[in-house]
Amino acid sequence: MDSTERNNTQQETGVSSVSRLFAVLRQLGQAPLGGERVTQLAEHIGLSQPTTHRLLRSLVDEGMVEQDARSKRYRLSLEFFALAARAGSQGSLRELVRPSLLRLSASLGDSLFLLARSGFDAICLDRSEGPYPIRTFTGDIGGRVALGVGQGSLAILAFLPQAERETVMRYNLPRLRDFHLYDEVFLRSEVEQVRALGYAARNTGVLPGMAGLAVPILNREGYAVAALSVGTITDRLGPDRLPTVVELLKREAAEIGPKINPFDPTLRRPSQSFGA
Secondary structure, eight states: OOHHHEEEEEEEEHHHHHHHHHHHHHHHHHTTOOOOHHHHHHHHHHOOOHHHHHHHHHHTTTEEEEETTTOOOOOEEEEHHHHHHOOSSOHHHHHHHHHHHHHHHHHSSEEEEEEETTTTTEEEEEEOOOOOOOSSSSTTTOEETTTTSHHHHHHHHHTSOOOHHHHHHHHHHHHHHHTOOOOOOHHHHHHHHHHHHHHHHEESSSSEEEEEEEEEEOOTTTTEEEEEEEEEEEEGSSSSHHHHHHHHHHHHHHGGGGGGOOGGGGTTTTGGGGGG
């Protein structure tokens, strides 16, 4: 052990092992989706690399942390999120949003949908049927669509963190062209418009006679994890009615956001919430 490492070890002895373990967990909770390397973690939490590595191996042995075999980066495991979710008291996203879907569907007389992000896609977690027969991109519960296709997934895309938003757009552009929807310039202009307005809406589009409007559901950091979306016929989403629909959806989304359990496994594996 050289003098630098000895000094680092001496400084670290004043910090309990439990505190250091929680420092690692907290930093991994803030890490990018791909995780972090030992060197990055050590720098962020102020511990030596050997100490950080020992802590990580302990957490891996307990199943709370996992290491990607290819990138060698560390990240919180699904077991960690499942454990945290069991400790939470707010239920799953689907259970949390269900009353809002029913209220909105009853007050608006239209079909309401809950969409959640699933990687590069949006997936329909729940719906409440209105009296009008409509067609949607996601179809029934469990249906999925590329982020950017349809108002609900566009609302989610627009309010992702910037780096993630760029990654998703680059990946999804070829998929969106299959729908004859967007080139890159148009997609970026749509995203910026949604960010400026706080909602996504279209009265005519790829599905003739159908209209849609969606608002993002934001987590505590202000990023979208899901969206509330209304689907209806074109005549029911004209300029005279649109502001009222926007206000009602935004009000419900604002109530839901602070109640979201950040450790809800639905946010990582949304399809598992209905057994898909």
